[in-house]
């Protein structure tokens with residue numbers, strides 16, 4: 237397994253085509269917009285090397301018998317799934333933000349399970365190909381991004397009925413040695429700093445949409461692949477590099493839009509090529525695993541947010557107030573409800589034909605549905621307790637100014653024993669972690685709220701519940 241520094245060095249050897257704010261970046265991993273996200277991902281490597289965290293951060297691969305990062309490991313038991321949620325909470329606590337690697341991990345598990353079932357039904361050899369790919373990923377400790385969401389054009393039309401057929405990624409040519417793909421994937425977390433991109437379909441597809449049913453692995457610097465790094469709330473502050481920019485880990489995951497302009501993918505990297513009847517299964521499984529995650533990573537982030545809010549209350553001299561304590565208690569309740577759901581979804585997992593274990597889809601989707609609400613409620617409480625300073629605090633430059641800086645320090649002072657800079661750091665962290673970028677990520681990441689409700693209703697088995705009511709109440713058919 238690599239150290240964080242080795243991971244960063246390995247990235248610098250790559251030459252991806254990355255654009256940000258209208259310019260192609262010659263050294264993307266050192267750019268202030270991207271470097272914080274690289275540092276966050278690097279933490280996943282460093283913690284995996286720390287003996288104190290070995291049980292949670294690493295696992296024994298059933299493919300090779302070697303100890304590997306849990307971020308490259310198949311979920312081979314309920315215990316693996318429970319430890320994954322524990323790992324996400326730990327990393328959320330250590331970084332206070334999104335550490336990006338879980339999308340690839342869930343993609344690995346989804347492709348592993350579905351390729352097994354495609355091969356069994358159709359006599360293809362995708363699973364063996366994917367196994368070879370995964371063994372290398374485990375051996376080299378490769379960070380993989382998961383690229384699922386298409387740009388989708390006119391959402392009332394199927395992919396193959398769009399005015400521009402490229403609005404969903406699809407196969408445009410099949411050659412004896414591989415396929416050529418064209419299209420775009422958007423909102424892709426950690427893509428710029430992932431050496432491998434796992435491309436997956438975005439929805440289930442009938443026979444007419446077979447060309448859109450494609451799963452494959454594409455190197456970050458493949459010919460024809462362009463990445464455009466997205467903007468975030470307050471992103472220009474990263475270029476100032478002071479207290480105003482928040483922590484050294486940035487906020488959310490550093491998302492990009494990936495444009496695949498006739499990218500050739502050799503056969504050994506193709507894991508689905510036209511099997512539309514399995515595309516929906518892949519999406520559902522990926523979504524179930526990833527939606528459960530949010531009860532882990534967001535709980536870890538909220539632990540830091542809660543701590544920051546409590547400490548700011550202390551600096552403000554309000555920590556002993558019963559109303560403040562009650563609001564902090566409400567934050568705890570919301571966070572632990574999400575965590576409990578994620579652990580419950582993992583505890584009720586079932587084994588798939590390919591051997592890995594799938595979280596309970598109903599509970600997993602319920603977790604994510606709760607996250608879409610509770611993260612906003614937690615943010616509201618942090619805003620309530622933090623006060624108006626969260627949106628009006630003067631800039632770093634004003635605090636550094638020879639004329640007004642000392643005056644600002646004097647008038648923004650809090651309880652004795654804390655510096656004004658301590659207070660500013662807390663304010664900026666709370667501001668960043670309750671910002672539009674952060675909240676929208678919690679709402680739409682791993683699928684928008686309505687996507688969870690569709691699965692919840694499907695999984696809830698209402699007819700069975702109606703039958704229960706009939707039986708208990710003695711209502712005949």
Ligand code: SF4
Nearest residue numbers: 334335336338529533
């Ligand atoms: Fe992982 Fe959470 Fe970020 Fe998704 S949002 S990649 S689950 S840390």
